[in-house]
Each structure stands twice: as structure tokens, then as C-alpha cells.
Amino acid sequence: MIEIPGYRLLRQLGRGGMATVYLAVQESVDREVALKIMSPALLADPNFGERFLREAKIAARLHHRHVVGIHDVGRAGDYHYIAMEYLGGGPVLAKDGSTREPAFALRVIREIAGALGYAQEKGFVHRDVKPDNILLRDDGSAALTDFGIARALDSTLRMTKTGAVVGTPHYMSPEQARGKPVDGRSDLYALGVVLYEMLVGRVPYQADDSLAIGIMHITQPVPVLPDGIGALQPLIGRLLAKQPEDRFQTGQEVAAAIVEIERRLESGGLPELHALQPMTASRHQTPLPESFGAAEPAPAAASGAAERAEPSLGRIDQIVAALDGDAIRAERSPAPSGRTPRPGTPRGGLLAIGAIAVLAIGAVFAWSNQDRLRALLPRTEFNDTLSRAQRALEAGNLTGKQGESARELFLAARAQDPDNDVARRGLDAVGRQLLGRAEAALKAGDLVGAREALNDARELLGGGAEVERLDASLKQGESRGDEVGEWLASARSALDAGRITGSGGAAELYQRVLAGDKDNALALAGLQKVADALAAQARSALAAKDVTTAAARSDDIARILPAYAGLPDLLGQIAQAREAERVALEETVTRAEAQLRAGRVSGSEDAALELFRAVQKLDPANARAKAGLRKVAQAFVVQANAAIDDSNAGVADKWLTQASELAPDLPDLRASRANLRELRERLAIGAERSAPTPAQIEQVRRLVAEAGTAAAAGNLIVPPGDSAYDKYRAALAIDGNDREALAGIARLPARAKELFAQALTDGAPQRAHALLDSVRQIAPDDAAVPSMTEKLVNAFLDQADARIGEGRREDAVRALSTARGLAPGNPRLAPLEARAQALAAKP
Template identity: 35%
Template structure:
């Protein structure tokens, strides 16, 4: 998709990784869109364990992305050199990165070792390549409907099926990485992407050997098929990994490294490139398996580089399918067997003696396919297969069952010309029906991993193929870790039941199977491993239907149903607690869910812890209410919490605090009641204002009890009386008494909007009833008119005439008329003017006999008791 260069950003003189999209891909706009989307996504994710993006853009047609340069190598290159502690730290770092990305709303969708860089300088793991990431809630995108995008070995089941994914899918992929770092191999492997996807969807979580059991609970949870059963956040995974101490790691480190070294040569490359392939349809899984059986069971031949010795082979194992499938499956099986026969006769003509030990496994795989197809092996037409088995088996014994590692040839050697001798025909006994998975019980010469380390295998761990009870014992011994041999075991006992002399021993075997299931089911129930219980019961029903119908197994079914019901109630309670549905509403709250669990299982630790968590939550809510001063709501929270946990220390302390607040409130309410009575007495006695008046006492009551209704009503009465009295005085033109009443009320009631409005009303009334001059006119001659505006004064010699209109004068009053120049810098004349009557007009004159009035501007002010009544400006012109 792109080429990445190590570059220098000149503006900052720093090394950067410069990612440049291939011009060929830009012919399809989708690639450029995906490239820019990656930059936009990662640019929003600023975290020490996520690669930092500096810049993105297009230059001369080249799409580029500049991001943090991480010196070091990816996890694919370095994983075999990491200690177990370092590997777990890598997983913690990436879990934190995924947790942060999930909180930002993004899913990576391709978590694998190639996309995890290990920083050489500080050792931190850095998550790379968000090229196929997408926002969690995005319904439409660049991925076609019904396709799976990602890397097959690391895909979650829902991702393999092309279903919508969320952050829990990334955690599943990280779980595969964790499994790889622990064991040196991926949990599911096959020859094709489809086969790997089927295993992710259908196969159970692998059970680990004893040295690895410390990791099993984490692996079981992170690789759960149902996302609801996985870790819900990356931090939950980190918390569980933190419980694994360094001492625990040291105890298993040497065994794990030895096992990883042993497995490294046999494992296919789990670090395969990202693929986009057709998603798995759950309804078509069986058809996919059947249709690909012939191809997936093919045998690839490789010759050693030296050109000598026995050819070695790679056998590709197909996913298990229905042993009694459709007719096309039988046709594919027949074709497969024909190919095997052809290969056998060809090789027997050209290969040197002895017969190669690899044919042994082909022989048993051929028998296995016939058994799965439900074909009778005691018919003459299959004798050639036993003939082949006789020769191959004897050679396998002679060689110890050892096979050489697969090598890729560089040059093809000459074919040997020596033919192997043909063995004598061998007729199988009537009871020799092979188990459906007989290849699993063949001699295994690889070292065995135990609690004490690696040891060599026994010379002959499996009894001869003609001893069905020995094979049955081997299969029975392996059931603890692998239930896949159960069908074969049932087939053996079913056949031996038909042989009278073997019936008692077969019945003993069935009893051993019954004992195994009884112990395994009880152990799984004790450990609350419900997936294991369901797996065991399903396997028993499939292989031993009559056994599974017994009352003891039905009891286990009922116990499982009860345990599943309890798990559902616990999950429901957890969800209700998360959304604060603590003890209400009825029928949908955490308390009812946890109590329903305890009704079924009184000592259930999770339910008891859930009720404790509910009480803890009530304590938090009560503290919040107390901080806001709402002690009454806090009291309700404390009361509900103590009903659930009567001895909860935090709630008991809060209960005491609420009780103190309640006592203080009672004391304040008692003081307030006494204050109300005193204020009402003062009001009745006419002592309204002043420090000991009714108003002051009512206000003191409200300071103690802001909600005291009696005090509020008392203040309202005082306010209304003051308003009524002042308005009466105004209407009677008793402005002095009105002003006095307001002067008493204003210090205590001045904030009341009605009092402020009344004060303005009084001022307007006083102003309306004071003596006033309504208009002034200046002229050179009499009479003067008061129409229009003051005009220019012409024809003035030594006298000007001034006329005024007056009103609200009760008795004769003397008004002083003062004449100024236009700048008001010189007083020219002052003349007393006597006004008689309530209202009217008055004309008077001002003389200037010597100098006369020159042209220019003038001002005339009329004043009463040094208070300006009116002022007029006028202009004299020639």
C-alpha cells in the first residue's frame, strides 16, 4: 500500500517515518481515501503506546504521512528473544493503547506482531498501522458487506464472519498475541484462511499444559467466543496480568522457552500478511468444510536437500466435519483414497526399502476417513488398506515413528529405482473398527512437556493397533485435555459390546467414562467454568447418548442451567449498577438481581460483593448531596444504602453526619418559630421598623430558616402597608409624610422592587407639584407671543422684553432674571420679577441705556430660591 522512508524533518531537525502511498494505487480513489483516513484517525490518538502522526498531505500528486520514528524492530522479529516478563509488558502496553483508542471510539482491526514495534530506547511497545481501523459506530465504510478484513490467525470470531466489531475484537486479537508469546504458537492453525477462521468460530479455547495453567483463566476470558464474556476494556486485562508475579513467571519461564523452541520448527508462520477474504457464514460452515475436504487433506511431498534418504511430507489437516455428512462428502473421500492408492503404488515402485514411516500416518488417516464416512471396514474391498497398514506399521515400529523435519528443496534429486517388497495380505478382525481420530493416538516421538521439564517419550506409548481396549485406554487417558477422541472411544466400546467375551470389559470402560465425566463436570462446576461444563455435556450427549440421559447427567444439566441463570443475574446486576439503577425502579435494579442470586445461592461471593458495591455507590451519591447542601436527599441515599448493608462503615458515618445536620435544623426551626412570634407581636404593637422592629425580626428568622413561611408572610404584610401609606400621602399632596415613611422602610425593604417603584413615583409627584416656568420668550417690542420656537431678535436698541409662562405658584413669589453673554462669562444684568397667582404669563424688560445691546448671543436664567427654574438662549441681530 505504501513505502516508508526514514527522513529528516528540516523544520525541527528530527527523524521521522515518512509513509508515501504508491502512485499505482491512487488509480483507485479508495486507497487514497483509506490512507488519509488512517492519518486522521491516528492524529486524534495521542498516547505513548500509539504511533504519533506529525503531518499528512499531498505533494505533487504523492500522498504522504509523516509520523514518529520508532527505532527498533517489530514484535514478529523480536518475540523469540523476549523474556516472559517482557512479553507480558508488551501486552500490557498494547492493552493500554487499545483501551485509549476504544475510549476515543476507534477499533484497530489488525492487531498482530507485525503491527507492534518495540522501541529500542525506552522499551515501550507502540501500536502501528491504523490503515484498516475505523470508528466504532461507522455503519458504512470501505469494507464490503460480508467480507472479513484482518489477519486470519488473529481475527476474532465475529471479525472472521464479517460481522460488526468493537473494541472487544481488538482484545481478542491481542489475546492471540498473548497466547503466542506464552506458548510460541498461535491457538488455531490450519492450511487456509477459511480453515483458520472456522477454528476461531467453532473450536473451544485451547487448554494449556500444567506449567501454563497460571495463564489459563486470562486466555479463557480474552479468547471467549462471545464478546460479552471477554474483557470489556483493555484496563481489565492489564489488571489481571498484574496479578501474575515475577516469581510465577520464573517458575514457568524455562519450561515455556523450551516448549517454544520445540514448537518453533513445526508451526506455520502466524505472522502472515493481512488478508481481505470472504467472511464465514455460520450457516455455510459445514458446506465450506465439506467442499474443501479433498483440497485441505492433500499431501505435499518434499525431497531432502541432500537428495538421499526417505522423502518427507507435510500433511495438511482439515477442520473436523460431520462424520456422517452428505453424499458429496463420500465422493470426495473416495477420490482422496484413490489418490492415496495411486501415490502408494507409485512410491512403492520407486522408493528404497524399508517402507517410509510417513505412509503409516497416511494409512491411519485413510482408515479414519472411512470410519467417519460410516463405511464397514470388515468388507473384502478394504483389505488392501490393511495390507498397506501392515507394511507401514511394522516399518514405523522399526524406525521408532521418527520423522524428519520438512525442508524446502533447492534442487530435485534423482529418483531411486529400488522397489520395496510387497507384504503378505492381512485380514482385519471383525472388531477392528478404528476410532474416528485414530491418528491422534499413534506413536508420538516428540519430547513431552511435564511439570518437571522435557522428557523423552516412552518407547511404545500406544498399544498395538489390533488391541482395541489398549487404544480405548489411551483415548480415555487423553480426555482430560482433549475431548476430540470421545467419538472414537464410543465407537470402540459400541463394537466390543457386540462381542460376548469383551462385553464385560467394554461395560467397565463405559463405567470409567461415566466416572470421568462425573469428576470433570463436578470440577468444572466447582471452578464455575460453565463453558467447560457445557462442552463436557455436549460431548457426552453426542458420543454416549444413553449415558448422558442418566439422572446424574440430567442433574448436571440442571446445575448448569442454574449456574447460567446465576451468571445472567450477576451480569444483569452489574449492568444495572453501572447505570445507577440501584434499588429502583421495581423489577429493574441491581439489588433485586443480586438478591435473586442469593436466594438461589446464599453464599455467592459475587452477589455479596455486588450488594456491597451498591452500598458503596449510595455512599458516593450521599456525599455528593451533602456537598451541595441537600442533606434531606443525602439522608434518603444513606437510608437506602443501610437497608442493603446495615453495617456499612461509610454509610454509618454519613448517617451520624445527617443526624447532626437534622438536629441543627430542628434547633434553627425552634429559634425561628420564637422569632416569628416576637415579630408578630412587634407588628401588632406598631413597632415595624428599627433594629428591634417587626421587619428586622422577620429577616432574622429567614436567615435561620430560609423557607419559613410565616416570616415571608409577615414581611409581605409590612411591605403592603408601607405601599398603601405612601400612596395615600402622595394623593393628599403630603409629600413630606410620604418621604418620611419611605425613609424608614427603605433601609430594610429597599431591595423590594415595589418599594423602589414607589420611591420613583413620589419623586415624580413632588416634581409635578413644585412651582415651575413652562416657557420663555425674548423680543425687541411688545406684545410677545409664545407660539413656535424662540427666533432671532431684531431691532433692539437699549431695551429687550422678556415674557414667561408660570404655574404651581400658590402665593406671590420673586424670581430673579439673570442675563449673561453668549459664553456665560459676563453677567450683564439681574432683574427681580414678581409673579402673582397660581399660574399665568408675565412680561418684564431689561434696559441697557448707555451701551445698548450689540449683536450676538445671550443667555437668560430664571431662578427661585437659588434653584434654576428655566434657561433660554437667544440671538440678537442687526
């Protein structure tokens, strides 16, 4: 029985590949806890124990209502353990896969999104959000568990066909499926999958193997919710967006969006969800925002003196502006119906008293606001000046000395009232328009006019960033005249020296002149010479079959002198060259694909790897070359797996390294790397195991003898199980250090070459072909493979030549087909194929 000091185990709650969870009592505080105890079998690797405790301590740093609390972490003897909050409600999804009501699902997702947002702020990514890791408390609230615990040993993991441990992919984000770095947005994608599963009763993507599911996460569209819950489609769509930047960026954003949906449900919106789940409206509903169709609050109706509003004094300008009209309306309006004065009321006396009170209050008010009221008195002359100034401004009459310009009139108005806002704003508008005139004059090359307008603007605006910027530009323009001659001389020197483009080149210098004087004849003629020189460079590049450089020079011409007369013809030549290059690339990539299908993956210039790389060098975006290199990487992984099966860790590592360079995101790489680690562990264990028993030694001797017999008979790799190669491997599986078995398997390539040469001498190229394949399988890096291939190709071509002479067309075609598969670029192929075709035309 397991004993953890300080804890009393009650019963087992669950078991996984990494740990077992018990319901226990923490005796020091008499508290029920979930006690997670790591399997002692994992102590063989000390990394697991350190990882278990380290990641548990990280989880303990997350203090959040919806993250399972960690009470204690430690080790007792051979047992690492974590004491955490016990949640009696179980996982969020039932084992029978039944769906959850929308209101419940939304609340759970909102709570977990808040937990993920909190963890994201702390710098942590869960990486394994799924229903089994979302537990319910007795009160129904949800909490996230297993934060930071590695998925590699989680109970939901399984073994693939190759024996590699991988995680269940149903909740992986597209970037996680690709093996790319992930952040908190990946957790939000997984949370979207959980929401979909809670609503629909199944995960959105289903297939027979993990690779297919991962591809579906990457390529398939966001799933559509069934009728009845389609109102939640925008939420699902944003959670399951393929690109992280298109999703919610934080858990808080998810929670906020769900809060709005819940408020909408409370107010009676989304009736289709109400039909699924009857909801009790809150007695104190929060008003909905406009984005969810909330009505504006209705104004409160008056209800007599009990709800009388406190009086308030309006703005003084509003009161004064309304005095005349309101007073007149008050005098002329009859009393409201039902409000006639009561008989016997001393109305005249009351009115007199009221008038005196109003006059007294008005006097006090007028005295305290006399400056404000004075500004409201009619000022005919002043207003006329402002009106004329505004008309002058609108007419563009900004400055002058006749007293009718906007500048003069606004200045006159300001002299009458220095604090008048209208005059101040008018002078500012005049200054701004003068700045615009100065800018336009500068662009037109009118430096005198620009300086005059700028000085006037400075006087009105008193400086500022725009004034200083324009002043700097104007000073530069004023000093530009002296520089133009120097620029022209430097441009001529640069053109003579072949410095055409780039900083300090002839093109830049001529363009600098034209920027200030667009009609400068010397600069225009210089640009024509620049274009001529660039066209000459482009034609030289085309002659050298360097289409990229030629296109770059044509782009330079189009940028510097778009109207260059020779540009259309040059572009036509480049287009033809590109088409020829495209055809050549297509032929190369087709040959590379044929080599890949024939199994000639690498090792020579005509192998698939080198051909694909040659295409990609000329056309980095070529889709077929990219796909081909990815297939080459897959082939390398296959070679690595074969080496792992042969217990050859060094060769496997070499193949996996090459595959990683070509396609680092290849899904099978991780599995093969894991298998390689296991192989090295087995080899290390095997190196330390005891010597073979006498019976095993006798079995090894027998297998080595049988292997020698098979090799002498030419049965090198076939038949399977009885070939020399398999017999030697069986012997080495018993005793990996047996010298005779090691020497025998090392002699097999030489024996295959010997039999290959004999087959060619006997005129049996098909037998030689099988022996070449034996060498490739046993020793794929053997330096003799290319020369053997060439000899075999010539043997098949000689055979085809002979069959054509004998009139045996079908035999000739078969031999030519084999030769083409081995060396599609052999110069003898085309003539022989033409002769074979001619045989078909004969009667």
C-alpha cells in the first residue's frame, strides 16, 4: 500500500500513463485533496521526477478561481506527489458523449477562458486544453487542471504504427499540429474545440489517424454549428480561426464576448437558444450595449412633488440668448387649461413682490457677470469688420496694404477686442493658408514668392513645427542652385565610371536635379544615357542566360525612365527568356520527380535531391520543387526508420538530420527522433548486458554458416528471412559484437558487385538491375553506385539496339523504358527510341 506521510489515502480516482490520482485526507488540516502520485516506474529516468515536481511548482504559482489549486508538492521515498484541490463534480463532459446546454457550455468556457487569460499574463501556456482537464466543483463552477504537465505521458496518449508516442490531435491548433511554437492563442483554439464538443457532442474533425486529423485542423474550414445553436457560430468561428492573429488574442477577450452573449440571452435575445434552454431572467438585468441591440433607457415620467427634480441654472449665454423670445412667448401664451387664477387671490400684490425679487436677483447677477453680458451687446462696426475679414479669407485675399485683405481686417478686429476668439481663429486661418501658398510656391520653384508667404505666415502664427519645416525646405531650395552644377558634373563622372544605380550613382544624381527642375535638359539627356546603359547590361545578362539580372535592370529602367523607347522590346525578350527558363525548370522538376519515383533520391548530381535543389535555386517559390523536397525528406525519414530497425543509430541520425534540413516541420520527424532515442537507450543497455549463453553462441554459429551459404548462392537480400543479409542480422540481434557476423555483412556489398559484373558479362541486365538494388539497400552510400548505374544503363541500351535490329520492338521498348528510368538524360536514348518508334510504322 502506498504511504505518503501526512496523507491518508481513501480511494483511487483515476489513472494515467504518468500518475495515479487518489482521494486523500491531508491530516494536518483535515482537508480532502486529490493526491496525484507519479508512477515509480518512471524513476528510471530522473528527468521525469524533476519535471513532475518542477512543473507542479509552476502550476502552484497560478492563483485563480478557475485553476485547480495546488496545496503541496513533494517526494516521499520513491513517490513524487502533488496534493491539489479536490473537485467532486468530475470532468466537464460525460463519458457517454452527451451534449451540454448552451448556457452551461458558455459559462464553463467563459470561466476557463478567464483562467487561460490569467495564465497567459503570467507567461504560461497550458498546451493541453481538453475536456478531461476541465473539472467541475460541487457548486458547478469549472477549473482547469494539469497546467504545465507534459502531454508526452498523459493518459490520453497512444502509440502510432511506428511506435512513436504522440498526443491526441483532436484539440491541437493548426500551428501546434505543424510543430511550430505556440502561445496562449493556441490554448484558445483548443478551448473552441471543447466548446464545439460540448454543444454538438463530438469533436469538429475526425479521421482514422493522427496525421489526417492534424491536416484537417490546418486545411479544413471552420465547422458549422447545427440549426438551433447557429447563433454561436461567430464565437466558434473566431475561436477556431486558422491563423492565430484572426482569433481572440487573450482569454479576457473570449470571456468578455461570452458575457455579452449571456446578457443578450438574459434580455430575451437569441430566441433559438432559449428554445433549447429555458432561462430564468435576472431580477436585476444589466442594460445591453448598442452592439447587441439594447434599447436606450426610457426617460422617467414625472410623478409629482415626491419626485421633483432639483432646479439648475443653465449656461449664461443660453439664458441671455433666450430672454427676448421666451419672455414674449410667456406674455402671449394663454394659461394652461385648468390653471385659471383662483377667485379672491391678491394677484397684483404678489406679482409686484415677485417683480421686485426678480429685479434684485437680476441686479446681483448682472453685476457679477457684467463682462460676460457686455460681450453680448450689439457691436455693429466690430461685427462688420469680422464679416468683411471672413469674406476676404474665403476669397483668398489674404494679404495687402489697401485695408481689404483678410490679414488686415482680422488684425483691425483684434485691435478692437484683443481677446476675441473669432479674430484670433481668423488670423490663424490666414496663417495656415499662407503656409499652403508658400508650400505650393516652393514646389513650383518660385523661391521668392515662397519666402514672402512664409514670412507673413510666421508673423501670424508665431512659428511652429510646420513653419520651421517649410523654412528648412526653402533654405535648402535657395542653396540648391549652386549644387545643381556640381550634381550634373558628378552624374557625368559616375556614368563614365559605370556607377549607374545606387547611392551616388548617375541615375540618383540626375533625378536629384530634376526634383528641383523637372525640365532641366542636361538631366533629362543624362537619364536617357542611364537607360541606354542599363538596357545594354540587361541584354548582356540575357545572353548569359541570367534572366534575374536582366529583369532587375529592366525594373531599374522602368523606375528611372518609364517612357524609355527600348523598354517594351527589352521586356518582350525577358518574357521569352523567362518562358524558356520555365520550360527548362519544368523539365528538370519532372526528371527529379521521376528519379524520386525510381528510388534515386540522393548521392549524385542527377538524383532527385540535387535536381529539386537546382530548381529551387532558380525559382525559390516553385511549388513542385518544394513538394518534391518534402517527399525527399520523407524518404530520408523512411531510410532512418530502416536504419533504426537495423539498430544502426549513426546512419539513422544522419538521415534524420538531412530530413530536418529539408522539412523541419515534417510530422514523422518527431516520431523517428523518439524511436532513435529509444534505440540508443537499447544499445546502451545491450552493451552492458551479460555475455551470450552457450546455446546462443551455437545459434549464432549456425546463422552465420547459413548466411555464408546464402551469399555464395547469390541470395543476398532475397528471399526475405532466408537471405544472407537477414541471417547475418539475426545473428547480430543475438550477439551484436559477433565478429564473423559483422565481417560477413560487411562483405555483402562486394559480393553484390561481383555478381553484378558477372550478370553484365552474361548479358543479363535484369539480373544486374536486381543486384544494383541490393547494393543500394545494403550500402546506400557506396561510391561505386553511380558507375554501376551507368554501366547498367548502357547494357540496357545495347540490348535495346540489338532487339531493334532483330525487329523485336516490344522487347526493345521494355529495355529503353528501364534505361530511361535509370538515366533519363542519357544522349543515346532519343535516337534509339526514334528507331523503335519507326518499327511500329512498318507493315
